[in-house]
Amino acid sequence: MGIKQLKKIFSILKPSEYSLDREIIKKYSLDWRGVYQGSSDLILFPKSVQSICKIMNLCQKNSIPLVPQGGNTGLVGGGVPRKNKNEVILNLSKLNKIRNLDLVGKSITIESGCILENIKNKLQKFNLEFPLSMGSRGNCQIGGNIATNAGGVNVIKYGTIRKNILGIEAVLPDGTIYNSLKNVKKNNTGLDLKHILIGSEGILGIITAATVQVFPLPKERIVIWASFKNFSDVLEFYQQITNSFNDLITSFEFMNKESIELLEKNEMKLDGLKKNQCYCLVEISNFLKIKDFHNFLISNINFNNLKTNDIIISKSESENSKLWSYRESIPLAEKKEKFIIAHDVSIPLIMINKFVKKTSIEIKKFEKNTRIINFGHLGDNNLHFNILVNSYSSDSKKSFVNSINRIVFDNVNQFNGAISAEHGIGQLRRDELRLSKNKSEIEKMKILKKAFDPKNILNPGKVI
Ligand SMILES: Cc1cc2nc3c(=O)[nH]c(=O)nc-3n(C[C@H](O)[C@H](O)[C@H](O)COP(=O)(O)OP(=O)(O)OC[C@H]3O[C@@H](n4cnc5c(N)ncnc54)[C@H](O)[C@@H]3O)c2cc1C
Missing domain, CATH: 3.30.70.2190 (Alpha-Beta Plaits)
Structure with a gap:
């Protein structure tokens, strides 16, 4: 679809809610690591849930693929468009109001474009703590955090963000609004759709707001x-x-x-x-x-x-x-390093030592010019098992990376871990999902995707 056509289709939006500027779009089409440089002709910055409903309707009607984007700090290429696929970026940064702060029940209702650090600072004034913190907190957004079921440095205390979400509001691909923004801790009314949207990486719906449990601010x-x-x-x-x-x-x-x-x-x-x-x-x-x-x-x-x-x-x-x-x-x-192959894995604590030793030996045997950088949220069994490559002897970079990944993931499976602990699947791990989930699980995921998004307009080519 050409720019003229896109402009006509989205002319119902206010001029401040979109941009066709090539430089701006280019910036938002590159992921944080600088690995995925996609392309797009249009970026949308909706300011209201109503605007998002209109956008969804237009995209559904005209079969326009849409890439939801928060702070673009994701590490698996999930929040950027692919190259030459005519995808439109839907950036949530202007949907950023605090809708309610309940000091009695200790919860906050916030729109998805709120930056994590801003919410943490706001709550501090009330001696309250938002139960998520991580290195990207100055840029990542609540919608992105929920869409990736973010973990961070406090999981040992509060769990991943999923554990603390009381309700979600989202716009679904048919333009309807799913709303479970109830400020209650117990709600056993049938299947809980919010848990399907948490961690769905933008393939099922646009998360527009959430009610999150907050906690007393640790004293010292x-x-x-x-x-x-x-x-x-x-x-x-x-x-x-x-x-x-x-x-x-x-x-x-x-x-x-x-x-x-x-x-x-x-x-x-x-x-x-x-x-x-x-x-x-x-x-x-x-x-x-x-x-x-x-x-x-x-x-x-x-x-x-x-x-x-x-x-x-x-x-x-x-x-x-x-x-x-x-x-x-x-x-x-x-x-800053030229060539790092990153992995974000989970391994049972008792097995981590064996996993690190065995995997490191196998990698060194495959390519000796490597260094293994391990760090991570050990209290949550989460290890960033990253391989710094000084040089390699292989036909192509792609096949070299695939071989390294294979070594790491075979060992993850052997030790009964997970190939993605907190960063998600996105583009980076899409083809490897089958190493972690069996055929029937992937089939069920595809059925769910189809039920939510029959025309496959939301974040195509990501996750499954
Ligand atoms: C320095 C650094 C440290 C990090 N540390 C951690 C860490 O400790 N723990 C951790 O879990 N992650 C960490 N991350 C990864 C990243 O910050 C998280 O995944 C974060 O939750 C992504 O939020 P975002 O707003 O940047 O989302 P984006 O990167 O913009 O998007 C991520 C995914 O969510 C989707 N999405 C975004 N917003 C919405 C929405 N409103 N509705 C539907 N889908 C949406 C996108 O399509 C994409 O698939 C780190 C990243 C960096 C750069």
Whole structure:
């Protein structure tokens, strides 16, 4: 469809609700990692749910494919158009009102274009916490978070965003509105469609708003960085710290030596911490009842003669932020590298060590000029198993990447894990979905897709 035709079809929208500017469109057609550069002739910025209903009707009638987009921080190419497929981008950033804050029931109803960090800051003023946090919080949007069932650094405490969603409003491909925005915790009225929309990566409907459970803001927090000579020690530390502090733990992150070396390459140095094979960051909150927390902590995690330079314990909020910044800089440092094959996998905690050892040996055997960068939300069994490739001997880059992926995913399956823990499927893992789900599951997913979107106008070519 040509630009003229598109312009005519969407002329019912206000001029501030769309753009045909090539430069603007190009920017929104590139994913965060810079891997997927798609193309489009039109980007829409609807300001109201009514506008989205009209857009859906027009797209359905004219068979125009639509790509829902939030903050475009997704890491699997799900929120950008494909190349030369005449797809229109539907960017949700202008649908960004806070509709309601219930201080009694502790919930917030927000539109999908709200930026995660803005909502967190707003709630802080009321001593409340939004139960999701992650490195992309300054750009990602609530709709994108829900569409990817985002995890982040607080899953150990609050679960993924799915666990905290009370209701959703979405525009479906036929232009109708699905609305379950009820501010109640219990609702057992038949099949719960909101759970099908959560994590659906824009292939079933446009999420326009959600009611989310919020929590009292943790009163004080400390951040611990500790270093260990091997992964078995990390697991022992994990057991001790979870036994001692249980639900006071808000994050438990892991990084291997290579992750820290990548930071050092970017001139970030964790002063005062002994160099080692493995590192952990733990955040603990709400410890008012324990008077001398520092002593309590040291006496409770005094295993294997942990020495003072094996551990850093923050003493102020500014130190907390500084210590977190090391962990959150790893994806940014990775982005600067020329060739990284990234994996976001889940492995049962008890098996992670075996998985890492076996997979690393097999990868090194296949291509020795590689470095394995492991980090992630260990408390949720989530490991970013990324391979930095210095050089490779293979016919093509594509077949090299496929072979590496095959090694990683065969091992993920062998250890009964998941090939995507929190980033989703998008374009990146679409063809590999069959490695993780059986034929019948994929068939059922296709039936659902058809029931919601018979003309396949929503995010075609993604997920299934
Ligand atoms: C530095 C960095 C750190 C990150 N850390 C984490 C992390 O710890 N945990 C984690 O889970 N993810 C993480 N991510 C990935 C990413 O931030 C999340 O997937 C996030 O939830 C995506 O939100 P977004 O608004 O950017 O969505 P987008 O990237 O714009 O879109 C993601 C998917 O959702 C769909 N979508 C977007 N909005 C809507 C809507 N309103 N309705 C329907 N479909 C929609 C899109 O079509 C696409 O398929 C990180 C990314 C970066 C860059």
